[in-house]
Structure formats: structure tokens, C-alpha cells
Amino acid sequence: MNIYENNLSGFYFILILNNQIQININRIIILFFYLAWAISCSREANSSAVLIEDGVSSSLIILDIPLTGLELPLKSGKIQSINIYKDKLIIKESNGSHILTVYSLKEGTYTGYGSIGEGPGKIPNPEFCKLVHVEEGGSVMIFDFLTKKIYRLSLMDNTLAPLYTLSREEGAAQSGIWLGDSILALADPAGDPIRILDLKSDKSIPASLELPFRRTLTPEERMQWYPKDLAFNTKHRLLLTWSIVSNTLSVNSTNGYNLKDYQFGANQNLDDNQIHRNKIYYYDGKTSGDWVYALYGGFDLNGQFLNKIISHIRSELHLYDLKGDTLRRFRLDRLVNTCAIDFTGNCIYCIQEGGKEDKPLVKYEMD
Numbered sequence: 001m002n003i004y005e006n007n008l009s010g011f012y013f014i015l016i017l018n019n020q021i022q023i024n025i026n027r028i029i030i031l032f033f034y035l036a037w038a039i040s041c042s043r044e045a046n047s048s049a050v051l052i053e054d055g056v057s058s059s060l061i062i063l064d065i066p067l068t069g070l071e072l073p074l075k076s077g078k079i080q081s082i083n084i085y086k087d088k089l090i091i092k093e094s095n096g097s098h099i100l101t102v103y104s105l106k107e108g109t110y111t112g113y114g115s116i117g118e119g120p121g122k123i124p125n126p127e128f129c130k131l132v133h134v135e136e137g138g139s140v141m142i143f144d145f146l147t148k149k150i151y152r153l154s155l156m157d158n159t160l161a162p163l164y165t166l167s168r169e170e171g172a173a174q175s176g177i178w179l180g181d182s183i184l185a186l187a188d189p190a191g192d193p194i195r196i197l198d199l200k201s202d203k204s205i206p207a208s209l210e211l212p213f214r215r216t217l218t219p220e221e222r223m224q225w226y227p228k229d230l231a232f233n234t235k236h237r238l239l240l241t242w243s244i245v246s247n248t249l250s251v252n253s254t255n256g257y258n259l260k261d262y263q264f265g266a267n268q269n270l271d272d273n274q275i276h277r278n279k280i281y282y283y284d285g286k287t288s289g290d291w292v293y294a295l296y297g298g299f300d301l302n303g304q305f306l307n308k309i310i311s312h313i314r315s316e317l318h319l320y321d322l323k324g325d326t327l328r329r330f331r332l333d334r335l336v337n338t339c340a341i342d343f344t345g346n347c348i349y350c351i352q353e354g355g356k357e358d359k360p361l362v363k364y365e366m367d
Contacts (some may be wrong), residue, residue, distance in 0.1 A: 052261040058325070060262075066331045067364040069350065071204045074103065074361035079351045081284065083140075084340040085155065089349060089361075090140060094127040097152060100140060103361075107344075113140075114160050115154050121160045123151070133177050133232050143176050148183070150176050164199070174228035175231065177239075179254055185239055189226035190219065190341075194241060196256050205256040212222045221275050233287040240292050242282040245269045249282055249294055262320045263329070264296065280353065282318075284338045286365070293319040295339055317341075317348060336362065 049060040049080040078094040089103040099114025115122045123129060128146035135141065135152075141163075142151045148166035164179045172190035179185055182199040191355075192206035217225065227241035227250075238259070239252045246269070268279050280297035287293070296316040313335045319328040336350035348364040 018187055039123045042101060047265065048262045049262065049329075051325065052263060053259070060320075061326045063326060063328045064331065065328060065367065066333075067348070067366075068333050069362035069364050071352075071360040072363055073108075081336065081338045082340050082349060082351060083131060083134050083286070084342050084349070085134050085138060085140075087345075088155075089340070090131065090134060090155075092129070092131040094124070099123055099129065099142065100131070102155065105345075113155060113158050123141060123160070130229070132175055132230065136234055137143065141178055143288070145174070148173070150178055151252055152178070170195075170197075175230050177230050177232045179232060180236075183254065185230055185254065187227050187230050187241065189223045193226040194230070194252060194256070203299045224275055226276065229285065230289045231285050231292075233289075233292070234291055237286065238322075240287045242284050242285040242294055244280050244283050244297075245275065245277055249285060249292055249318075251292060251322070262292070262318075264318060264327070265298070286340065288341070290322045291315060291319060291341070291343070292322060293339075293341060295336065315350075317350075330364070330366070332364065334362065341366075 027236050046064065049062055050057045051060055060162065079091055080094050081092045083090045085102075087104065087106045089105055091101040091103060092099075093101060096112070097116070098112030099116065100112070102111045102113060103109075104111075114126070116124065116126055118124055123142075123144060125144075125146050128144060130143045131140060132143045133141040138155045140152055140153045140155065143149075144151065145246040148171055150163045150165075152161050152163055154161075162183055164176070164177070166173055166186075169312070170186060170188070173186040173188040173195075177185045184197040184199060186195045187193070188195055196205040198205070222244055225243060227244065228275070231240040232238075233240065233243065237254050239254060241250045241252065242248070247264050247267045250258060251260045251262075252258050264281075267281070269276050271283075278300060280299060282294040282296055285292070285294035294317075296318050297313075299313055299318065315332045315334070315336045317330040317332060317339055319330065319341070320326075321328075330348065332350065335353045337353040339348055339350040341348050346366045348366060350362045350364070352360050352362050
């Protein structure tokens with residue numbers, strides 16, 4: 001049995017293929033339709049959403065909104081993530097000629113930022129970097145997973161400045177965001193789920209994430225369950241965390257407290273207090289202004305023939321109102337691997353997934 005991973009921008013499909021068994025075409029067709037039907041049924045069953053705040057659960061109003069995308073021309077390679085800054089789309093590729101590419105949505109032009117190579121002001125292996133945050137002044141925060149460094153890349157003067165290098169004790173962190181005033185937030189699945197570092201006072205504060213377990217997790221379980229990414233809301237100074245095996249988006253303060261959780265449906269990855277990697281839930285989370293949002297899968301993670309039906313799977317985008325009681329459940333018309341919402345233009349930009357070499361940029365108009 002061969003196991004391989006297909007990187008889908010921040011989460012992994014684990015596709016299990018048994019090459020020793022020959023299956024005839026009729027059985028493949030039957031299984032194809034069965035899995036597509038099962039995905040549809042499981043999504044319809046998980047149609048409830050709740051807000052958990054101060055230990056109290058309350059139901060959310062769900063606005064179910066189907067969307068049809070418009071493909072736009074975009075010269076892209078292996079895109080890992082995108083984000084929005086004003087009227088520009090910031091693109092992180094794993095095989096680009098620069099660290100980042102900025103695409104002007106208004107003019108349709110491309111500009112490369114950040115040099116690749118050795119020496120000051122350069123990153124040698126940008127394929128191991130994450131685009132973790134876009135600051136209001138037009139700088140992009142980058143986490144280098146390979147060297148465990150956090151950089152700031154300015155879109156104003158195209159300069160790259162190192163902000164922090166993780167210590168040996170912090171080296172297992174999967175992502176990190178500089179919050180300003182010498183405050184750093186790390187996602188560390190091998191240790192504390194979130195750790196807040198005050199570099200001036202040399203203090204480390206573990207965040208108090210609400211976890212649905214009545215026991216201590218093993219190191220392997222922590223790596224599965226704990227968040228590996230963070231998003232920072234500059235308006236409210238909040239941290240958003242998520243995990244592909246969890247049906248919950250967690251909103252946390254920058255001093256380590258869990259403020260609220262948004263939960264969609266039941267988590268089928270939990271059974272009798274045990275973790276099972278059966279379903280893909282939230283991925284590619286972001287937060288801006290009064291909103292938090294993430295892409296949602298809700299489909300099976302494991303299966304011998306999942307790769308056969310990827311082109312028939314549809315992503316959802318869940319948009320939660322930080323000040324209200326509403327979930328806008330956008331049902332997209334295709335599988336996408338990363339997204340960004342332009343709240344000024346009232347539209348969603350996504351990168352399509354599905355095995356095609358040229359993955360198009362897709363635009364959705366929000367009503």
C-alpha cells in the first residue's frame with residue numbers, strides 16, 4: 001500500500017492507494033457514485049452552526065448562498081496561498097522567480113517582490129515559506145519553516161527584513177506572527193497549541209484553547225489536532241486558529257485567552273475520545289475587520305479512490321460575523337485550495353484545485 005501526500009495549500013490530502021488489487025471498471029463507477037452521494041449526504045446532515053462563548057452555546061443563523069465562479073486569466077505556478085491588499089492580490093508560489101508575486105486586479109499586471117538566494121535580504125528556499133499576515137501599511141509577514149525565521153517584506157520599497165529567529169526550544173513551531181510591540185504568537189503543535197512570547201520581558205504565555213478531550217494527548221495526537229497556522233486581526237487584535245481535523249474556528253486574545261469558538265456540525269473525527277483522520281474540515285483561515293472566515297471541506301480524508309472523485313468535490317467558504325449571530329455559508333461550484341475576500345469590492349478570490357497544471361484564479365461575486 002503506497003501512501004502519498006498532495007499538498008492542498010495548508011492542508012494535505014492523504015490518499016491511500018492499493019496497487020496490488022485490480023478492480024474492474026464497473027466497480028470503480030459504482031464506488032465513484034457512492035462516494036459522491038455520501039459526500040452530499042454528510043454535508044446536508046452537518047448543517048447546524050453554534051457560537052460557544054464563555055462556556056455557553058448559542059445557535060447561529062445560517063445564510064445558505066450558492067455561488068458560481070468566473071475564471072480569470074492568471075499566470076500562476078504552484079500557488080500555496082493568496083491574500084488581498086487594497087486592489088492587489090498577493091500570491092505565494094512554491095516555484096516562483098520571486099518570494100511573492102503581486103497581481104494588480106485593476107490593471108492586470110504582475111510585480112515580483114523579494115529576492116531568492118543566499119545573503120542579506122534574500123531567502124534561499126521560498127517553497128518552505130508561509131504568507132502569514134498582510135499588515136495595513138503594505139508589508140507582508142513571512143514565516144520560513146526551514147530556517148525558523150520570521151521576515152517582513154515591504155511592498156513599498158521591496159525590502160526584506162528579518163524580525164525574529166526561533167530558539168531551539170521554539171523550533172517545532174509550524175507558524176508565527178509578529179504582533180508588534182515585541183509580541184510574537186507561535187503555533188506549536190508539539191508543545192502548547194498557541195504560545196505568546198513577550199520578547200521584552202522574556203515571558204512565554206501558553207494560550208488556553210478549549211479542547212474536546214478528557215485526557216492528555218499523546219505527541220502524535222497533538223500534531224494531528226493542534227493548529228499549525230494562525231491569522232491575526234489587527235482591528236480587534238485577535239488570533240484565529242483552525243485545524244483540518246476540527247470543525248471549529250477558535251478566536252483568541254493576544255494574551256492567551258480563548259474568547260469564542262465557531263463550530264459547524266458534528267466532528268466525525270472524534271469517536272469515544274479518540275482522534276480519527278476521517279474528514280477534512282477547516283483550512284486556509286483568515287480574518288479581517290469584523291469577520292473571520294475559512295474554507296470548509298466536510299468530505300472524507302481517507303479512501304482508496306478519493307483521488308478519482310476530486311474533480312467532483314465542492315468547497316465551501318464559511319464567513320462568520322464577529323459582532324453578530326450569522327454564518328454566511330457560501331457553497332462554491334468547485335474545489336479550491338486557498339481564498340481571500342475583497343470586502344471593499346464585495347467578492348471572493350480563490351485558486352482552483354483538481355489536478356490541473358494551470359490552476360485558474362476564480363472570482364465569486366458576493367450578493
